[in-house]
Amino acid sequence: MSYKTIFEPFKIKSVEPIYVTTEEQRKEYLKNAFNNPFLLESDQVMIDLLTDSGTSAMSANQWAGMMRGDESYAGARSWKNMHKVIKDLTGYHHILPTHQGRAAERILYTLLGGKGKTFISNTHFDTTRANIEYTGAEAIDIPVPESLHAKLIHPFKGNMDVEKLEEIIKEKGPENIGCVILTVTNNSGGGQPVSMQNAKDINFICKKYDVKFFLDCCRIAENSYFIKHREKEYENKTYKEIAQEMFSLADGAIMSLKKDGLVNMGGFLGIEDEKLSEKCSSLLIITEGFTTYGGLSGRDMEAIAIGLVEIFDADYLLYRIKSTAYLGEHLDKMGIPLMLPIGGHAVYIDSKELYPHIPVDQYPGQALVCELFLKGGIRAVEIGSVMFGKYTDKHKLIPASMELVRLAIPRRVYTQSHLEYVIEVFEKILENKNNVKGMEITFETLFLRHFTAHFKQL
């Protein structure tokens, strides 16, 4: 279609009301949530951009699938349907269903991890890092250097630094590498895509040293869109073919289906190696569920089988990527400092640059997240030192490399006018930027503190 309008290739079948609130009310809500939007009640939020995970609107076809869900404990039809679609997409021999992505991660990393092991990734996501560190292993991030410059335009800022990869494998010894994890798209690094060439290079190095290579592929359809449009030799391939090729380069994959599976719950672990898969099955049964349901209801498996096909539709992907870019380009034009180019599922704001007067140990990202809620009832998430910061022995903050705030866009949920409202709220954010103050943590937990921490405004 040659029109400028971003055409939504669907119409609305069912709606959910949004409650309009005043700034006064929101002030109160935020106070009760200890300045952590994770602790807000969802009906206090007007536009929820906390995550694109599990928040998609399902299609009428998926809802019909929900009604056909086969809830048999063992050997359900719905598992057969889900298995068939995943097998066709990934080609892996062994597919294990899990209740969500982090369960697949925990199973795999428990078996591959442990003290003395190293995991290498373009960037580990929060739950990934937590799962790995929980086993006593270490997690090293090696994104390409371009990814650390927010403004630099590069088509594949999600790539892994392959030279560093080889260095680390040599330094640690191949036998001490738990595995190499390529996250597509690279979420913590700004939702930036990974090129097929990069995946091929990683495959080559991992083969050379006999190191396991896994994909964390929860947004692989969005990544395929970027490959088709930015990597010359793929322009005539379908999105699904591109995804299939990438799966073929790895030894297995972990997927949270709550993203590009277009469902509200679900995940899987795909593995080539039979022995590893048997060990994973044992752990799966203990903590998740039997191998033909993995802790999912039959109806959820049915919805997954349908969602994983819908996601590769060319019209859908065009709409998806363009509508994210629409929000990003407008904010960029207004002078909001962003991570560029705009990624697939979210717009990332550089809060350090927006609030240069707030030092990193006063969490400028958390300050922006609170400000967005106060001014417009928008819920976003900090991806900076609250999420990834660590402490020295003397309890001094070791900050994350960037102080980002993510506006994640749920799939098929918000319309263009909702996005225009968000843009309007950012005008207010700009007007008020010099009055915004930093934050202090008053309560935190050892792992994944961002979910439950409490904050005080300074």
Next chain:
Amino acid sequence: MTKTFIKHSWAEPYKIKMVELLHMTTKEERVPAIKEAGYNTFLLKSKDVYIDLLTDSGTSAMSDEQWAGMMVGDEAYAGSENFYHLEDAIKKYYGYKYIIPTHQGRGAENIISRIMIKPGDVIPGNMYFTTTRLHQELAGGTFADVIIDEAHDPDNLFPFKGNVNLEKLETLINITGADKIPYLSIATAVNMAGGQPISMENLKQLRKLSDKYGIKIIHDMTRVAENAYFIQQKENGYSGKSIAEIVFEICSYTDGATMSAKKDALVNIGGFLAMNDEKIYEEARNLVVVYEGLHTYGGLAGRDMEAMAIGIAESVNDDHIRARIGQVEYLGHKLNDSGIPVVMPIGGHGVFLNAKKFLPHITRSNYPAQTLAAEIYIDSGVRSMERGIVSAGRDKVSGKENAPELELVRLTIPRRVYTQAHMDVIAESIESVFANRENIKGLKMLYEPKYLRFFQARFEKL
């Protein structure tokens, strides 16, 4: 053999709103299907099954109210409204102070075991359950069975075969030392004993004893409402009380609970961990993020928390429970009246066939219950489950097969799914297998997984 007179009708307090078509198979199709499944009913494809009595877990038919609740699922990652509904329902009907949702019951067992059990601890309980004991062992603990002896005798008619032997328990505490016992693991409607209830009197005594030694009680409450029904029917002083009141009272004698909501609470997926101790709650809140999901969704879709909140309220309705157990008793008494050896009294969620008596010519090492489950499938396409030597697994020290007293086949009845006519078909089929029992041969195990072997073990016919 006495004819049992059923006093009042157990007609269903609902009508059918939606149906799922059943697939009828022929014997010619079933013989190769069970062979391909390694004579393990777990490995059958559901399309090859006619009436599925494998489990009552996650197989309930939801009500129209629950389906409507599914449509108002709030899928926000944090602070979903459905979580607050669930929290309210649990506080209202069960009375626990703090709750953490989990994707299913074993998620809650994993978390509580990791928090409370230290290596070398002993966890006394009223008979083991497969996943519960495994989580206790993985955390470094050892399970100790303190159920009354009557529970191991399938023919004993004692009404509360789920009770704890208090003397045995106190002796164990004195030998082990109270500091080595992190909690008592007390199940209502004891599954492995045949769905047998625990009495309120026994619970009161347990509370006294555990207070004396400062030990907590963690309640495996997956079938608490069914247990409450037996208290209402059989225990002095409770005939005038509602199921809801009895359930609330049961919970009040315990300090926390793990719940697989896939049973009593009438949902297809979901569970929770509940407790009154704030410190344990805080630790659990931190752990749940690693294993399950953020503490306001615990790995569940918003809609499933909503369905659970509604299901909990429906599960303590007196009419619902009477029809539920009425149906199970109908099948049980019908089989008993035909001379088939079943565990008596009939439990809450299923009828348990005594395979040792059913197939006395098959030795334990040739798995009589596993054999019987396969034979019933071949006869009619009815899928049941082994609960005997295969389920009991191996001793974690000696590596020898645990051989429990009971060698049972469980015919578990899903809630609100099958009709009286289906119960009649099941009875007919078991009667025909019984008539032909002398020609049935045992099984040999070909493949044995390390954990929870009953799920995936494979067999061949002798």
